[in-house]
Amino acid sequence: MKWEKVRLGDVTDSCLGKMLDKEKNRGEYQLYLSNKDVRWGSFDLEHLDLMKFEEHEEERYGVRYGDLIVCEGGEPGRCAIWKDQIPNMKIQKALHRVRVHEGLDYRFLYYWFLWAGKRGELQQYFTGATIKHMPGDKLKSVIIAKPDIETQRQIADVLSAYDDLIENNQKQIKLLEEAAQRLYKEWFVDFRFPGHEDTEIVDGVPDGWKKGNVGHLFKTVLGGTPSRNIADYWGGDIPWINSGEVNKLRIIKESEFITERGLNNSSTKLMPKHTTVLAITGATLGQVSYTEIETCANQSVVGVYDETGEYSAYIYLCITNEIKKIISEAIGGAQQHINKEVVNKFEILLPSFDVNERMKAIVVPMFDKITNLYFEIERLSEARDRLLPKLMSGEIEL
Structure with missing residues (x-):
């Protein structure tokens, strides 16, 4: 089957x-999407900003179901399909809105961008020596190959079946995380824990609990980076993460690994499974994750863990709930940051052993379910990515 090659500007409208x-x-303040809110195939809608828009700007800057939202900078070409998650959404200048003409399936176009991004094919349309951009004229000049509309839909149906399952798993993860956080707030902020009616509270501390600093109660570790100039420091079997990867609830696998020699000759330290890790600088400042593997990290990450393992779940819930207070001490201009000592001195309440055990009986199964859902997402993503090049190149005909 021969696929037609077309300019994106001839088969879409974009701005x-x-x-x-x-x-x-x-105008009136309205929510808008910025570059930071767009992931490959999804949106982060938790921290949207507001901008003033006038009535006559609704059509130009508004987005509709099926629009492709494409990053102009940052990682140019990164995109996702808007599905009316929030009504009356707008976009900021760092994003393109791409709306397909008749004869082009918007899902097929998304998968073309995903495939092209993985192959590095979009780079020929970038401008800038250090900071890359894909301005409007370059976006319009992108050449895509497309089959007939029915084949486009069949390809999109196969690939989106995987992404629909991924999205469903992500929704389940969100619900489980919210349930765990609600329990934390009810038990450890509002003090409505089991047995609270018969527990005396003195100076804001329930009987049997104790107040202390994170660094006094638990182990804290600042990461480090082995020298990139020494080859045998890298490519081993010890997982190593950077602050950019602390943007998901569970860390279950990593793409970079260091050797034992690299570990022994750098400031990075091993962190056990079930460590709470938080990014302390840059764009991911304040992001919190929970490790499901033994790992180490770079110097932009602090790990907090309980050497006994008894309070691992509590640490994660506490740090996640209190992170805004922790990073309120951030300093710096364009590059806000905190240090390990800010984390160490942060004061928290440690519940009694009994209350912690009752919390674990409820929350740990939730955590296990979240982890299993993440592994399932990984499997689905890998299966989709194996099919992606075969379908998008026409190697497999439907």
């Missing part, structure tokens, strides 16, 4: 979002 200018912008 950049609105420039954020607090002095000049007029």
Whole structure:
């Protein structure tokens, strides 16, 4: 089957979002998507910002179901399909809105971008020596190969079946995480834990609990990076993470590994399974994850763990709940950061052994379910990615 090669500008309408200018912008405040909110195939809608938009700008900067939202900078070409997750959404200038014409399936176009991004094919359309961008004229000049519309839909149906399952797992993860956080708030913030009616509270501390600093109660570890100039420091079997990877609830596998020699000759330290890790600098400042593997990390990550393992789940729930207070001490201009000592001196309450055990009986199965869902997402993603090049190249005909 011969596929037609077309310019993206001939089969879609596209435009950049609105420039954020607090002095000049007029209208009513509305939510908008920025570059940081767009992932491959999904959106992070937890921390959206507001910008003023006027009524006549609704059509130009508004997004509809089926629009492809494409990053102009950061990681140019990274994109996701908008599915009306939030009504009346707008976009900021760092994003392109791409709307397909008749004869082009928006899902097929997304998978073309995903495939092209994995192969590095989009780089020929980037500008800039150090900071890469894909401006509007370059986006319009992108050449894609497309089969007839029915074949496009069949390809999209196969690939989106995997992504639909992934999305369903992600929703389940979100619900489980929210349930665990609600329990934390009820038991450890509002003090409505089992037996609270008969527990005396003195100076804000329930009987049998204790107050202390994170660094006094638990073990804290600052990461480090083995020298990149020494080859046998890298490529071993010890997982190593950076702060950019601390953006998911569970860390179950890593792409970089160091050797034992690299570990012994650097400031990075091993952190056991079930360590709570938090990013302490840069764009991911304040992100918190929970490791399901023994790992080490770079110097932008602090790990907190209980050497006995008894309070591992509590540490994660506590740090996640209190992270805004912890990073409120961040310093710096463009590159905000905290250090290990800020984490060490942060004061928390440690529940009694009995209350912690009752919490674990409820929360740990939730954590196990979340971990299993992450592994399932990995398997589905790998299966989809094996099919992606075969379908998008026409190697497999449907």
